[in-house]
Amino acid sequence: MRFSRTPAQLPVSITIVGLGSRGIGVLERIITLTSRPEWGARPLSIDLVDPDCDGAGLHDTTQPDYLLLNTVCSQVSLFPEETTVGADVGDQGPTLYAWVRQLGLRLADDGYTLGDQGREIRPDDYLPRRILGAYLTWFLQRTLDRAPAHLNIRLHPATATAVNDTDAGTRTITLDNGTVLRSSYVFLTCGHTPPAAATAPGERHRIRTPYPPAQQFAGIRPEHTVALAGTGLSGMDALAALTLGRGGRYTDRGDYVRSGREPHILLFSRTGLPFRARPTDGRTGAFAPLILTRQTIDRLRAETTGGALCLHADLLPLLCAEMRIAFHRRCGALTGAAAQLATEEALRAAVRTDTLDAELERLDAQHRVEYGTFSPEDILFPTLGDLPDSATYQERYTAALEADLQEAIKGLAASPLKSALEVLRDQRDMIRHAVDFGGLDDISHDVFYGSFTATLNRAVTGPQLDRHGDLLALIRAGVVRVPLGPEPRCDWDARAGSWRLSSTRLTEPHTEHAHWLVHATSGQPDVEATGSTLLNQLRDTGRIRRHRAGTASSRGVDITVGQHPVAQDGHADEQMWILGPLCEGATFYNHYVPSPGGVNRALLDADRTVRAMLDAARHIGEDRLVPAEAAR
Numbered sequence: 001m002r003f004s005r006t007p008a009q010l011p012v013s014i015t016i017v018g019l020g021s022r023g024i025g026v027l028e029r030i031i032t033l034t035s036r037p038e039w040g041a042r043p044l045s046i047d048l049v050d051p052d053c054d055g056a057g058l059h060d061t062t063q064p065d066y067l068l069l070n071t072v073c074s075q076v077s078l079f080p081e082e083t084t085v086g087a088d089v090g091d092q093g094p095t096l097y098a099w100v101r102q103l104g105l106r107l108a109d110d111g112y113t114l115g116d117q118g119r120e121i122r123p124d125d126y127l128p129r130r131i132l133g134a135y136l137t138w139f140l141q142r143t144l145d146r147a148p149a150h151l152n153i154r155l156h157p158a159t160a161t162a163v164n165d166t167d168a169g170t171r172t173i174t175l176d177n178g179t180v181l182r183s184s185y186v187f188l189t190c191g192h193t194p195p196a197a198a199t200a201p202g203e204r205h206r207i208r209t210p211y212p213p214a215q216q217f218a219g220i221r222p223e224h225t226v227a228l229a230g231t232g233l234s235g236m237d238a239l240a241a242l243t244l245g246r247g248g249r250y251t252d253r254g255d256y257v258r259s260g261r262e263p264h265i266l267l268f269s270r271t272g273l274p275f276r277a278r279p280t281d282g283r284t285g286a287f288a289p290l291i292l293t294r295q296t297i298d299r300l301r302a303e304t305t306g307g308a309l310c311l312h313a314d315l316l317p318l319l320c321a322e323m324r325i326a327f328h329r330r331c332g333a334l335t336g337a338a339a340q341l342a343t344e345e346a347l348r349a350a351v352r353t354d355t356l357d358a359e360l361e362r363l364d365a366q367h368r369v370e371y372g373t374f375s376p377e378d379i380l381f382p383t384l385g386d387l388p389d390s391a392t393y394q395e396r397y398t399a400a401l402e403a404d405l406q407e408a409i410k411g412l413a414a415s416p417l418k419s420a421l422e423v424l425r426d427q428r429d430m431i432r433h434a435v436d437f438g439g440l441d442d443i444s445h446d447v448f449y450g451s452f453t454a455t456l457n458r459a460v461t462g463p464q465l466d467r468h469g470d471l472l473a474l475i476r477a478g479v480v481r482v483p484l485g486p487e488p489r490c491d492w493d494a495r496a497g498s499w500r501l502s503s504t505r506l507t508e509p510h511t512e513h514a515h516w517l518v519h520a521t522s523g524q525p526d527v528e529a530t531g532s533t534l535l536n537q538l539r540d541t542g543r544i545r546r547h548r549a550g551t552a553s554s555r556g557v558d559i560t561v562g563q564h565p566v567a568q569d570g571h572a573d574e575q576m577w578i579l580g581p582l583c584e585g586a587t588f589y590n591h592y593v594p595s596p597g598g599v600n601r602a603l604l605d606a607d608r609t610v611r612a613m614l615d616a617a618r619h620i621g622e623d624r625l626v627p628a629e630a631a632r
């Protein structure tokens with residue numbers, strides 16, 4: 001084969017597929033880092049592919065206001081900070097909170113309608129998701145506006161359907177409008193891709209996602225009964241759409257006033273346990289872990305044969321100990337400044353002298369009378385006990401919701417329980433350090449993604465507390481019932497033309513019938529069963545594979561530590577990067593929008609992958625030898 005030298009300063013081309021918060025994060029990094037003097041004025045072309053190309057991603061700007069973010073508005077910012085990206089922060093600008101205040105927006109009395117009426121917006125308000133979409137669109141435009149002249153950025157309002165190799169070592173990206181792009185590097189930031197189409201009995205009366213609710217629920221009539229599977233964020237969205245979205249309202253006392261257009265709703269879930277509501281914030285500074293640290297995790301890993309940790313033997317004890325520490329720290333703080341200091345010193349001394357267990361037991365005894373017994377295991381894995389009948393189950397479900405709501409209303413500063421639970425959220429990066437990129441043994445990995453992530457979500461990624469107040473009001477008003485217990489059977493009764501829902505865990509069996517079965521759970525990516533044409537093509541051509549195909553529970557894309565997809569033959573494609581929800585399984589908790597303060601993993605991933613890409617791009621054209629055929 002003959003080789004020839006490629007011309008120096010060959011233009012570099014990049015395609016970003018998917019322009020939600022992740023895609024914008026990548027774009028921002030490219031623009032900021034190629035604006036630095038070190039890049040010079042080397043031409044670089046960037047193709048941005050997304051059906052809407054407005055940056056909003058899944059946060060549709062036309063959705064109704066009652067669909068709320070589950071992140072408080074001061075905790076949303078797309079601007080990278082020094083803690084995450086070092087000195088190259090680029091542009092600095094407002095959080096979502098500061099931005100809506102700049103726009104003069106206010107929150108109406110109903111607590112969710114955003115406009116020019118009502119009270120001032122507070123940092124801990126949960127705002128409509130549509131306004132996040134608008135913020136993302138604004139951020140995208142602001143980022144594009146500061147692109148240096150040597151960047152040639154083109155928007156393609158289309159869907160990518162295939163990625164293939166060229167003989168020249170680049171990639172082609174085929175779009176559904178017939179365009180074929182050619183790029184040196186490809187970033188896939190496609191977010192939540194649709195599940196594979198499914199057909200099963202009763203499919204015409206099954207609604208597989210509540211989004212967008214106006215279209216999805218159009219066939220549900222007021223006289224219908226809806227079986228709603230899922231009690232988390234999507235379940236609460238579905239409830240809001242079927243009640244507030246149909247003209248219902250809540251009084252100042254929190255009672256629900258029917259519009260007459262809402263259907264009868266049967267709420268249930270696999271575990272039968274309610275989610276815990278997000279507490280009011282009242283945060284008092286950054287959380288400093290004493291035991292769930294990188295050093296402890298690294299030490300445990302070093303002591304383990306093969307380096308893979310066990311969820312129950314290694315990680316869970318650390319999480320539980322840190323939750324107990326947080327509980328007692330808060331009890332100390334609530335007792336007074338002297339008690340707070342004494343508790344902190346005693347805990348730190350116990351960690352130093354390896355006597356933490358004894359110290360935690362002493363603190364358990366000290367705080368029991370005033371703050372109750374705290375057992376992380378009982379909180380994380382509650383048992384429902386014997387469930388004699390439907391009415392008893394609904395009473396227990398409602399009582400658990402009410403008890404948790406009281407703690408959520410107290411807020412993080414006043415609730416030792418919520419402070420302890422918050423460890424699971426604050427220390428997500430530490431959990432990632434333990435589990436990402438094959439960090440757990442096979443069985444633990446399966447349990448982690450099979451049930452433990454659901455446990456974490458139920459504990460700290462629950463609905464906004466107002467939503468649980470609403471749910472209780474809907475139960476009181478008889479609009480919603482929770483009669484089935486955990487994991488009911490759902491069968492399509494072809495003769496009756498309805499769903500038959502049968503309890504499986506109640507001593508006295510209970511059966512209900514429903515016109516509609518609505519699934520309100522957030523789907524995880526599944527490489528082997530996806531409705532995305534692009535993912536199907538990537539899998540069918542062997543370019544991607546499932547992470548840990550031997551385990552049942554995690555079904556996302558396999559990636560390397562550098563975020564490159566691993567092909568079916570085990571080779572990584574170093575000209576392609578995948579970021580965001582598609583990687584769930586290889587890495588943990590990829591579905592969130594970036595927050596300010598501390599290290600943000602989404603923006604860190606964007607930063608490190610873009611730096612790696614620019615490093616590689618610097619060498620294109622620098623004395624690179626390519627086959628003569630390809631160089632022409």
Ligand SMILES: Cc1cc2nc3c(=O)[nH]c(=O)nc-3n(C[C@H](O)[C@H](O)[C@H](O)COP(=O)(O)OP(=O)(O)OC[C@H]3O[C@@H](n4cnc5c(N)ncnc54)[C@H](O)[C@@H]3O)c2cc1C
Nearest residue numbers: 018020021022057058069070159160190191580591592593
């Ligand atoms: C209903 C719901 C509510 C949520 N609420 C919150 C919240 O309140 N707070 C929070 O932190 N997180 C929330 N999340 C998590 C969510 O994952 C993140 O907020 C964020 O949207 C993820 O960003 P992303 O860019 O990866 O994906 P997305 O926002 O989904 O953007 C991906 C983009 O890629 C496009 N795309 C996909 N495939 C292709 C293709 N083949 N070709 C071209 N374009 C393509 C899509 O059309 C989309 O525009 C929510 C998730 C859901 C499902």
